Amino acid sequence: MIICVIGLGLLGGSFALGLKAGNTPVTILGVDNNPQHAKQALERGIADEVLPLEEAVSKAELVVLATPVNAILQQLPAVLDILPEGATLIDFGSTKQQLCDAVAAHPKRDQFVATHPIAGTEYSGPEAAFAALLEGKTMIICEKEKSRPASLAMVEKLCRSLHMPLRYMPAAEHDLHFAYVSHLSHISSFALGLTVLDKEKNEKNIFDMAGSGFSSTVRLAKSSPQMWGPIFSQNRENVSEALAGYIAQLQQFKEAIDARDEEQTKALMAKANDIRKILG
Amino acid sequence: MIICVIGLGLLGGSFALGLKAGNTPVTILGVDNNPQHAKQALERGIADEVLPLEEAVSKAELVVLATPVNAILQQLPAVLDILPEGATLIDFGSTKQQLCDAVAAHPKRDQFVATHPIAGTEYSGPEAAFAALLEGKTMIICEKEKSRPASLAMVEKLCRSLHMPLRYMPAAEHDLHFAYVSHLSHISSFALGLTVLDKEKNEKNIFDMAGSGFSSTVRLAKSSPQMWGPIFSQNRENVSEALAGYIAQLQQFKEAIDARDEEQTKALMAKANDIRKILG
Known part of the structure; x- marks a missing residue:
């Protein structure tokens, strides 16, 4: 199977490596506007070839948009325009509503399957990619009724080959849930990092005193x-x-602490x- | 060496197990007002014997207060009152100023060494204890000038046997730093848990969608x-x-997001x- 991966970073790279480690023979045509990333992707065996976008898309059976969501928003209609008949397009964006809206009226909408793999780390780029990242992680599929059955079935089969449990939901529901279970976590962590850096001018102090609790809550502050x-x-x-809720x-908490209301x-x-009931 | 550990939970239990795994022969006299914890501590080999507080203290060369800080505040002067001449008292409290203040004028103040091991997990009780918890973790010592040299040297030697790097600081400085690098992390996590639980009435939803980022930022919300x-x-x-800073x-962040100021x-x-510079 010939797969074009646009964006050879953590997610796109890990998806490629994960498929290459599996049983189905795949050829990965990589696209990346960062020459350094393109080079690293070839060196690490993520991509078999790096090509200009139009050429790679024209040869692909599956195209994966694994760029930041602002880039996906631009690329989604443009790639769909030139997508070969019979090919399928998916994206790995962490938002879904605006992306789905951008191609809602596109004549080739049914060749697109809106996906979001619930996987990631605080690192980015091809050097952060690893074959097991997506293994066993949930894949969310939005608006499945707008995708043609053959495209949907192919994507589902690929996900199953990576042992990814599938969940289906409307794009609006996806975005609301992920504001709470993912986007908020990142902001809580970025703000924690800022608060501590602001107070502790002496970085050595933080390093020496930071326990595993701090490391775990502030880890996402390293994100891109x-x-x-x-x-x-x-x-x-x-x-x-x-x-606002957070x-x-x-x-x-602050009011209770200030009021000495233990x-x-x-x-x-x-x-x-x-x-605990949820996280075990 | 005969060591009395008061509070056979995560920290007290792990300290006992860590020392027992080392080269110096130790006898642990356990004290716990929770009979279930006392039983588990004996079963797990944390304590060699469980005794009433007065009896255990009277036999000990080192007494460790590893109870919650409200209990330490009560026990610290009381244990110092009955501490044998030549014995040393330490505490594992996550706060230091109020504890140090409580015994500042005590005639036996110099037998007390104020300590805080920078270690823990989100779990508690003797069943959560494990020998390696303190291994390699920093031990903070406050007001070392108020402890007699023999007591300080003994505590430092014990810490070194657990490969714990030592750091010294005034109690007020300790409490300020730890408000930022530890206590705030815990509140950020508790509040994150509350926000998500409040919104997501369907716990199955959270479970299915929570990625590693959410798990890591909300982990401390399981704390006691x-x-x-x-x-x-x-x-x-x-x-x-x-x-307030957080x-x-x-x-x-909210203002920038609301103002569409990316x-x-x-x-x-x-x-x-x-x-990143600090956490690597």
Whole structure:
């Protein structure tokens, strides 16, 4: 199977490596506007060839858009325009509504399957990619009724070959959920990093004193601004609502602490402990 | 060496197991007002014997207070009252100022060494304890000039046997730093858990969609309210200041997102990326 991966970073690269480690023979035609990334992708065996976008798309049975969501928004209609009949297009964007809207009336809409693999790390670029990243992770598929059955079935089969459980939902629902379970986590972590860096001018101090708790809550603050800026923009209303809710919860803590109301801080924490039921 | 560990939970239990795994023969006399924990500590080989507090303290060369900080505040002067001449008392509290203040004028103050091991997990109780928890973790020692040289040297030697790097600082400085690098992380995580649980009534949804990013930022929301409530109370002013700073950072993000100012959200994230220099 000939697959064109546009964006040879963490997700696109890991998808390519994961498929190459599987049983179906695949040829990966890579596209990346960063020559350094293109070179690394060839060196690491992510791509078999790096080609200009038009050429790679014209030869592909499957095209994967694995660029930041602002780029996907531009590329999605343009790639669909030149997508060969019979080929399928998917994207790995962390937002779905604006992307789906951008091609809602496109004559080739049914060749597109809107997907979001729930996988990632705080690192980016082809050097961060690894074959097991997508293994066993959930793949969300949005608006499946707008994709032609053959394209949908092919994508589902590929996901199953990577042992990715499938979940289906409307794009609006996807964006609302992910504002809470992903986008908010990233902002909480970026803001934590800023707060601590702002206070602790002496970085050696932070390093020496940071326990595993701090490391784990601040880990996402290492994430790429180029990737996350456009996600927050495209999911602006949901992210703003989630942030407002989060700030309100923090204010509840602050008020209870300021009022020396330890019973209230304990009650809030006991309620938050319910997360154990979910995370085990 | 005969060591009395008061509080056979995660930290006290792990300290005992870590020492037992080392080269110096130790006898652990356990004290716990929870009979279930006392039983588990004996079964797991954390304590060689479980005794009433007075009896255990009277036989010990080293006494460790590893209870929640509200209990330490009560026990510290009381245990110092009955501590044998020649014995040393340490505590594992996550706050230091109020604890040090409580025994500042105690006639036996010099037998006390104020310590804080920078180690923990989101779990608690003897069943969560494991020998390697303290291995290689930093031990903070506060007000070392108020401890007699023999007691300080003994504690330092024990820490070195667990390969714990030592850092020394005033109690007030400790409490300020830890409001930022530890206590704030916990509140950020508890509040994140509350926000998501509040929105997502369907727990199955959260479970299916939560990626590793969410798990890592919300992990500390599983922590014990009984342990953390008193920490926030004893470090009230610093925690309140840290929380105010954190809320202000989050509001900066919210304002930039609401204003569709993507350059500003990217600038904030790029600044937060400096945390890479510290966490590697």
